[in-house]
Amino acid sequence: MPIGLLALALGGFGIGLTEFVIMGLLPEVATDFQVSEATAGWLISGYALAVVVGALLLTAAVTRFERKPVLAVLLVLFIGGNLISAVAPEYSMMMIGRIVAALAHGAFFGIGAVVAADMVAPTKKAGAIAIMFTGLTAANVLGVPFGTMLGQAAGWRSTFWAITGIGVLALVGIMTLVPKTGRADAPARSGAGGLRGELSAFRSGQVWLSILVTILGYGGMFGAFTYIAFTLTEVTGFSAATVPWLLILFGVGLFVGNTVGGKAADRNVDRTLLVVLAVLVVILVAFALTAGNQPLTIASIILMGGFGFATVPGLQMRVMKYANGAPTLASGANIGAFNVGNALGAWLGGVTITAGLGYTSPIWAGALITLLGLGVMAFAAAGAKRRTEAGPVSGTTTAEGSGAAVEPAAAPADAEPVPVADARAGAR
Numbered sequence: 126m127p128i129g130l131l132a133l134a135l136g137g138f139g140i141g142l143t144e145f146v147i148m149g150l151l152p153e154v155a156t157d158f159q160v161s162e163a164t165a166g167w168l169i170s171g172y173a174l175a176v177v178v179g180a181l182l183l184t185a186a187v188t189r190f191e192r193k194p195v196l197a198v199l200l201v202l203f204i205g206g207n208l209i210s211a212v213a214p215e216y217s218m219m220m221i222g223r224i225v226a227a228l229a230h231g232a233f234f235g236i237g238a239v240v241a242a243d244m245v246a247p248t249k250k251a252g253a254i255a256i257m258f259t260g261l262t263a264a265n266v267l268g269v270p271f272g273t274m275l276g277q278a279a280g281w282r283s284t285f286w287a288i289t290g291i292g293v294l295a296l297v298g299i300m301t302l303v304p305k306t307g308r309a310d311a312p313a314r315s316g317a318g319g320l321r322g323e324l325s326a327f328r329s330g331q332v333w334l335s336i337l338v339t340i341l342g343y344g345g346m347f348g349a350f351t352y353i354a355f356t357l358t359e360v361t362g363f364s365a366a367t368v369p370w371l372l373i374l375f376g377v378g379l380f381v382g383n384t385v386g387g388k389a390a391d392r393n394v395d396r397t398l399l400v401v402l403a404v405l406v407v408i409l410v411a412f413a414l415t416a417g418n419q420p421l422t423i424a425s426i427i428l429m430g431g432f433g434f435a436t437v438p439g440l441q442m443r444v445m446k447y448a449n450g451a452p453t454l455a456s457g458a459n460i461g462a463f464n465v466g467n468a469l470g471a472w473l474g475g476v477t478i479t480a481g482l483g484y485t486s487p488i489w490a491g492a493l494i495t496l497l498g499l500g501v502m503a504f505a506a507a508g509a510k511r512r513t514e515a516g517p518v519s520g521t522t523t524a525e526g527s528g529a530a531v532e533p534a535a536a537p538a539d540a541e542p543v544p545v546a547d548a549r550a551g552a553r
Contacts, residue, residue: 132298141264180231345495348470379432386435
């Protein structure tokens with residue numbers, strides 16, 4: 126294994142930690158800046174929206190340059206954003222720091238995946254990308270709870286100082302361990318049609334439906350999770366010191382769910398998403414009803430993480446399936462959609478709290494959003510089934526027709542090792 130992959134994974138770990146650790150520290154941040162819980166939640170929504178902007182616009186802006194220097198610049202941007210957050214004297218400056226760090230998120234993962242694949246033999250590309258995204262998974266399972274504990278013990282700013290240090294280490298690692306690579310637009314130049322060919326994927330109605338399911342399905346779980354620290358302390362009665370340990374259980378759930386969900390989606394994407402989303406709705410409703418019971422809350426947290434992240438591989442694979450031979454831009458757009466869902470869930474949860482509906486109201490809102498996602502998924506699956514029953518479309522005449530005619534295991538787009546690994550890693 127090229128040691129440069131560890132540098133990429135460390136960068137992914139730091140970026141994932143920046144995105145998610147704020148959830149466990151929202152009460153401390155809100156108290157320090159003397160803002161409401163809903164206002165503090167915008168530090169999550171603002172980050173998510175900035176990821177969307179960076180994933181699309183920043184990636185397009187740097188395609189003319191070599192990938193290694195681009196990754197280094199992105200990490201400098203990431204380091205600067207977290208440094209601003211660590212020293213922010215007021216809420217508005219903290220928001221600026223979050224946005225600056227978020228701009229590097231999508232572009233780093235998109236370009237970093239290409240760099241990881243170029244570092245190994247053709248038969249090992251998928252494994253290399255999976256190693257890079259291991260950093261993101263580790264950030265959820267270990268980084269977030271321990272980052273929360275650090276913030277509670279030494280002040281929330283200490284966590285952002287630690288993330289800044291991780292960014293510096295990742296930058297040094299990339300500069301010294303990652304080999305020189307080609308331009309970021311090289312894959313597009315070698316593929317048929319380049320950017321115009323990639324844009325053709327959005328002619329498929331199934332691509333747009335899949336993106337909408339991503340926003341609603343992932344947004345529902347995220348809306349419930351955004352204010353989880355308040356729910357656990359104010360409703361369930363756990364102490365603040367217990368929250369990080371409960372987040373570890375959530376992380377274990379998402380790790381298992383992501384793995385099992387990927388295997389299930391390999392067999393049948395639509396059936397997996399329908400089942401997982403339906404069960405997730407039930408779990409969220411049960412969580413909202415039993416949030417005052419500590420044992421049942423623990424079970425709900427684990428199941429919410431498991432079934433919430435079990436959707437991620439299938440959602441990513443479905444977009445690539447119907448994008449057919451031009452999955453790159455559609456896949457990137459879906460990563461942006463995950464973050465739109467993050468913002469939607471966090472915003473709606475904040476609205477319900479502000480309206481005085483209590484700290485279980487974000488969970489109810491999440492259940493409603495997920496139910497809408499299930500409805501859209503059922504509509505999309507029915508449309509795909511009708512097209513399949515009408516008869517397979519031979520060749521690759523249209524992206525939508527080809528994708529609908531086959532299951533993911535047989536579809537040419539899904540058979541490519543790079544995107545499948547990306548999907549299984551749960552990349553957002």
